[in-house]
Structures are given as C-alpha cells and as structure tokens.
Amino acid sequence: MLTSLHVEGTSLLHRLPVKPKLLGLMIFGLGLYFVSAPLVLGAALALTALLYVSTGIGLWDGLKRLRPVLLTIAFLAAVNLLLLSPVEALVTTLRLLAILFLAAAVTACTTIADFMGAITDLARPLERMGLLKAADLGLALGLVLRFVPEIAARYEALKEAHAARGVPVRLPRMLGPLIISTLKDADRIAEAIDARGIRGH
Amino acid sequence: MTTRDIVLSALFTAIIIVLGFIPPVPVPLIPVPITAQSMGVMLAGCIIGAKRGAAAYALLVVLVAVGLPVLSGGRGGLNVLMGPTGGYIFGWIIGAFVTGMLAEKLVREGQSAAKQMTGFFIASIVGGIGVVYLCGMPWLSVVAGTPFDKVALGSLAFIPGDLVKAAIATLAARAVIVGYPLLPARA
Numbered sequence: 001m002l003t004s005l006h007v008e009g010t011s012l013l014h015r016l017p018v019k020p021k022l023l024g025l026m027i028f029g030l031g032l033y034f035v036s037a038p039l040v041l042g043a044a045l046a047l048t049a050l051l052y053v054s055t056g057i058g059l060w061d062g063l064k065r066l067r068p069v070l071l072t073i074a075f076l077a078a079v080n081l082l083l084l085s086p087v088e089a090l091v092t093t094l095r096l097l098a099i100l101f102l103a104a105a106v107t108a109c110t111t112i113a114d115f116m117g118a119i120t121d122l123a124r125p126l127e128r129m130g131l132l133k134a135a136d137l138g139l140a141l142g143l144v145l146r147f148v149p150e151i152a153a154r155y156e157a158l159k160e161a162h163a164a165r166g167v168p169v170r171l172p173r174m175l176g177p178l179i180i181s182t183l184k185d186a187d188r189i190a191e192a193i194d195a196r197g198i199r200g201h
Numbered sequence: 202m203t204t205r206d207i208v209l210s211a212l213f214t215a216i217i218i219v220l221g222f223i224p225p226v227p228v229p230l231i232p233v234p235i236t237a238q239s240m241g242v243m244l245a246g247c248i249i250g251a252k253r254g255a256a257a258y259a260l261l262v263v264l265v266a267v268g269l270p271v272l273s274g275g276r277g278g279l280n281v282l283m284g285p286t287g288g289y290i291f292g293w294i295i296g297a298f299v300t301g302m303l304a305e306k307l308v309r310e311g312q313s314a315a316k317q318m319t320g321f322f323i324a325s326i327v328g329g330i331g332v333v334y335l336c337g338m339p340w341l342s343v344v345a346g347t348p349f350d351k352v353a354l355g356s357l358a359f360i361p362g363d364l365v366k367a368a369i370a371t372l373a374a375r376a377v378i379v380g381y382p383l384l385p386a387r388a
Contacts, residue, residue, distance in 0.1 A: 005268040005278050029283055068274050069284050076285055076345040083351055092346035100280045107268040107278035115267035136207055140260055143211035144218070151212075151219045171223065171237060172369045176376030179248060182212050183383060189212075190205040199204060 005065065005107050009056040013109040018118045021106050029099045038087065041094035048101035055108045066104055073097060116141070139198065143189070151182055202256070209249050209383065210256040217241035217261055221273035236273035240366040242293050243329035246300025247308075247321045247374035250384050254297035262290060288340020292333040300328025301384075304374070310382055314375065321374045325367035330360070 013021065035041055052062060063070070073096050080089035116138065123134040158174045167173070193199065202210075220237040245254035261271060262282070270277035272290075282290060307320030334356055342349040378384060 003270070005270060025279065025283070066280065068276050069280055072285055073345075076341075076347060079351065079355070080345065080347055083348055084346065088346060096285060096345065099283055103280035103283045104278060107280065110268065112267050112269070119263060119267070132202070136202070137263070140207050140211045140214075140256075141263065143208060144214045144260055144264065147212055147215040148218050151215050152222060155219055155223075172372055175244070175369065175373035176380065179216060179244070179373060179377055180381045182216060183209060183249075183377075184381060186205060186208045186212055190203070190208045193204050193208070 004112050006111050007055055007057045007108040009109065011054050011056060011109065013051060013055060013105055016109075018110050018114040019121075021110060022118060025102055025106050028102055032095045032098060035095075036091050038090050038094060041091060041098060045094050045098040045101070048098045048105065052101040052105040052108070055105055057108050062104070066100065069100055073100065133199075136199065139193070147182075151178070154178060154181060202252070206253050206256070210253045210260060213241075213245050213249055213253070213257040214260040214264070217245070217257065218264075218271045221271065237366075238273045239289075239293070239333070239363075240329070240370055242296045242333060243300055243325035243367055243370035244373060245297045246302075246328050247304045247324055247370060248377050248383055249301070250305055251298045251301030254301040255294050258294040258297045262294060265290065285341050285345045286337065287344070289333055289337030291340075292336025295336060296328045296333040298328070299332045300324045303327055304384060308378065308384065310378065317378060318371050318375050321371040322367055325370045325374075326364070329367060329370065330363045 032041065032044065035044075053059060057065070073093060076096070077089055077093040080092055084092075120134045120137065123132060123137055126132050127134050155174070155178055158178055159169050162169045162174065217238060220241055223237050242254075242258065245257045248254075249257065264271045265277050265281055266279060268278050272281060281287065301324075303324035304321060307324060308317050312320075338352050338356060339349065341347065342352045
C-alpha cells in the first residue's frame with residue numbers, strides 16, 4: 001500500500017552517504033535563487049534531469065511520479081507568463097524544474113533506513129534540549145506505517161456498512177465513527193507499549 | 202509526551218494518510234485538487250489538541266521527506282517539500298497547532314452543542330485556513346516568482362472548498378467530543 005519511492009541501483013548518487021546528499025540538495029536549491037541567467041539555469045536543469053534518469057528509474061516511470069508537481073509548475077509558468085516578462089517566467093520555471101529533478105533524484109537514491117538514520121541524528125540536539133526522544137520518533141513512525149492498512153480497511157468496512165443499510169456513503173457521516181473507533185485503540189496500544197517497557201525510563 | 206500522546210498522534214497521522222487515498226475532487230483549471238487530506242489539519246487540532254495535532258502533522262512531513270507517497274495523489278519525496286507548494290505542507294504543522302490551541306480554549310465538555318460547534322468552526326477557519334495560507338502563499342510567491350497579490354487572489358478559488366471542509370471537520374469534532382472526548386487543555 002505504501003511503496004517507498006526508493007529505486008534500487010548502484011549509481012553515483014546511490015553510493016553517496018545520505019548527509020552529503022541532503023546538504024548538497026539544500027545548497028543547490030538555495031544557490032539557484034542567486035542565479036538568473038537562463039543559460040546557466042538551463043544547464044543546471046539538464047544536469048539534474050540527467051542525474052534523475054541516471055538513477056535507473058526509467059523515463060516514463062520517472063515522469064509519471066512527478067506528474068502532479070510538473071502540472072503545478074506548468075500552471076505557475078503560464079500564470080507567470082501573463083504577469084511577468086517572458087525571461088522572468090522562463091528563469092523561475094527552469095529553476096523550479098532543476099530543483100525538482102535533483103530532489104526527486106535524492107529521494108529515489110536513498111533508502112528509508114538511511115533517511116531515518118539522518119533524521120534520528122538531526123533529532124539528537126532536540127533530545128538534549130529535552131524536547132523529544134529520538135527513539136520515540138522511530139516508534140511513532142512504525143506505528144503510523146502499521147496502522148495505515150488497518151484504518152483503510154476500517155474505512156472500507158464502514159462504507160459497506162452504510163451501503164448495506166441503504167444509507168448513501170458520504171465522508172462527513174463516516175468521519176466520526178472512523179476517528180472514534182481508531183482512537184479508542186490508542187489506550188490499548190499505549191498500555192501494550194508500556195507493559196513491554198519499549199520506551200524505557 | 203506520554204506513550205498515549207505518541208500513540209494518539211501516530212494514529213491520527215495514519216488517519217490523515219488514509220484520507221489522502223479517498224479520490225479528490227478536481228477543481229477546473231487549477232492543477233491542485235481539493236482533497237480530504239488538508240481537512241486533517243482542522244480535524245487533528247479540534248480532536249487531539251494543539252501539541253498532539255502538530256506532532257501528527259510533523260510525523261506526516263517526516264514520512265514525506267523520507268520518500269513515502271503519503272500525500273494525496275501518491276505524492277511524496279523531497280521534491281514536494283522543496284517545490285512551490287512546500288510552504289502549505291510545513292504550514293499544516295503550525296495550522297494544526299493553532300487550531301488545537303483555539304479549540305482547547307473555546308470548547309469544553311458540558312457546553313451547549315451550538316457553543317461547541319461555533320468554537321470548532323472558528324478554530325478550523327483560523328488555524329486550518331488562515332495559518333496554512335499565511336505559510337503557503339509567501340513561499341509560493343518567493344519560489345515561483347509570482348507576485349504575492351496574484352497568489353492571494355488565486356487562493357480565493359480554494360476558500361469555498363475550505364469552508365465546506367471546516368464545516369465537515371466541525372461536525373466530526375463535535376461527534377468525537379460527544380462520543381470519546383480527547384481534547385484536554387493539558388496534552
């Protein structure tokens with residue numbers, strides 16, 4: 001149900017550790033806002049698009065994955081064309097596309113485990129400040145992934161229950177029961193976690 | 202946060218993800234569909250409160266960042282966060298917090314139904330619409346280069362849909378506070 005956007009491979013970007021990748025993406029993304037020469041931005045776009053394809057995702061799959069964001073960018077380009085000069089519209093569009101492809105390439109080349117490692121490390125300073133426990137983050141994310149299929153099944157069951165009674169299936173009518181029945185599990189799950197001492201003391 | 206707080210936040214994140222699977226209503230001309238997912242901001246704040254609601258959305262953003270397609274339409278990955286609409290996604294965290302803060306202040310058990318509903322509706326509009334747009338619109342304007350006043354004007358197209366969402370969230374939050382109250386001032 002929740003398939004990661006990671007793509008198996010051995011490309012250069014695959015072999016790079018996660019932190020340099022994220023730092024590079026940050027610097028590249030911010031840096032591009034200081035560039036307004038269409039030629040340079042065009043070259044940057046060509047480079048990141050090439051990098052994205054080099055991850056082995058395949059052209060069709062790669063474009064399909066980015067379709068919603070590409071549509072948004074195309075829409076903004078059309079709006080900008082009306083409001084700004086053609087050069088300005090071109091510059092912002094090229095910039096957005098270049099960042100888009102690099103970000104998508106990093107996403108495709110990094111496993112969830114690597115990302116989680118980086119996020120846990122980033123959470124360490126917060127832990128020292130007493131704001132959150134890095135281990136709790138992993139526990140919470142595990143719980144989310146565990147319960148998505150269960151809640152989806154519950155939603156389907158509610159839909160069938162409504163249909164069986166001849167009540168039209170409407171989201172507003174189902175939200176209350178869906179949320180109450182889900183959150184009622186919270187106490188049971190919390191007790192089970194504490195009983196096993198998973199969070200330590 | 203207690204274990205129960207963590208579990209409640211995580212379960213709510215899962216609910217928000219499932220809301221994203223429900224087919225969205227496309228808006229003519231605009232490539233961003235109206236989804237049940239952004240209604241989650243109002244639901245989270247009104248039902249589990251400020252701190253846990255914000256935590257639920259922070260978890261969602263982490264899942265997006267690590268490359269899981271948890272947003273409506275199967276969107277996910279760093280490109281969504283760094284893209285033109287990234288400001289709205291981060292704004293969801295703050296929006297859920299503000300919604301929760303207002304709901305905790307305005308609504309308590311034992312009030313009349315009308316008072317509770319009014320409180321939830323105000324909280325949903327201020328936090329779920331006002332705050333989210335305040336975060337999303339400047340970001341969009343800076344990232345895409347579109348003048349801010351035009352971005353604000355374009356956003357008006359989404360306001361009617363958002364008001365409907367606030368109304369639905371109000372009904373759901375009221376149903377939950379009657380059936381299984383979870384909105385304590387302490388959270």
